[in-house]
Amino acid sequence: MSTTAPRTEFSASAKVFRSLVESRRAVRRFTAEAVPKAVIxxxxxxxxLAPSSCxxxxxxxxxxxxxxxxxxxxPVCLGQSAAKAPLIIAVFAHSNTWEQACADVLRLWPEPAxxxxxEHFYKNSAPFQYNQGWLGWRGLLKRQMVRLMGFRRPVMRTPNSLEQMRLWAVKSTALAAQNLMLAFQSHGYSTCPMEGFDEKRLKQVLPVPKGAIPVMLLAVGMPGERAVYNPRLRFPLNQRVAWH
Incomplete structure (x- = not known):
């Protein structure tokens, strides 16, 4: 039996979602009003609930x-006005938690069995895919293996290095960060994703987990005066989209 909602309901949802996305702006000035813990x-x-690789x-x-x-x-945020928000959420990506995550998927599986x-994927396939070895030596071997296998058939070519693992983690984390921004927007709170900050000094202020990759510091709050600095500018759609 299908659980898909009627198309008319999706149409209404699409209008609400478009309004939500269009209303989101990077707000640079916030009031001192606190964000309720329940909302956070x-x-x-x-x-x-954001999707993530595997x-x-x-x-x-x-x-x-x-x-x-x-x-x-x-000062960690280089004196940005947005850093004076009543709430800042530091968003971190982790390229070194895949092993524990594989175990957690099996431990927390939402069915009796x-x-x-x-089970085979998270005990065998995923470890082979994500384990790069000490200083990346396993990744080096896998790159050679993938190069040979790729001559005969399509293969998954990444991640096969420590740097590719960092990219892997950041891509999934960015999806979660976008969910977070839109969620606050739906509650009437504005956000500003800050990438301009001193990573070294951030570790002096917060207990940053070992190996964590700071993706952004997200300022959250109610917009203040002159909260948005400039009108919205986006490049033309046909300049960034190819149809095939």
Whole structure:
């Protein structure tokens, strides 16, 4: 039996979603009004629903509401106005948590029994795919293997290095971050994703997990005066889209 909603319902949802996306702007100035914990919790839950490669969810979020820590983060963010928000969420990607994630998928599987194919994937295929070995030596061997196998058939060619693992983790984490921004927007709170910050000094303020990759510091709050600096500018669609 299909559980798909009637198309008319999707049409209504599409209008709401378009309005939500169009209303989101990078807000640079915030009021001092605090964001309720219940709202933060719900938005984080929605961020966790983002898709991720092999469902390994290589992300974590540090929620900063403490006034002293927020004050310390302002110079870390190079004095940006957005860094004066009443809430900052540090978004981290993790390229080194895949092994524990594989175990967690099997441990938390939402059915009484884990399907054999799922168990085989997370015990065999995924470890082969993501384990790059000490200093990446396994990745080097896999690159040679993939090059040879690729002559005969299509193969998955990445990630086969420590740097590719970083990219793998950041791509999935960026999806979760977008969910998080839209979730706050749906509650009437604005956001500003800040990539301009001092990673070294960030580690002096927050207990950054070993090997974590800081993706962004997300400022959250109610928009203040002159919150949006400039009118929206996007390149023409036909300049960025190819139809085949």
């Amino acid at each position: 919790q719900e938005c984080l839950e929605l961020a966790m 469902n390994l969810q290589p992300w974590s979020f540090h929620v900063v509401r403490n006034p002293d820590l927020l004050q310390q983060l302002q 884990v399907p054999k194919a799922i």
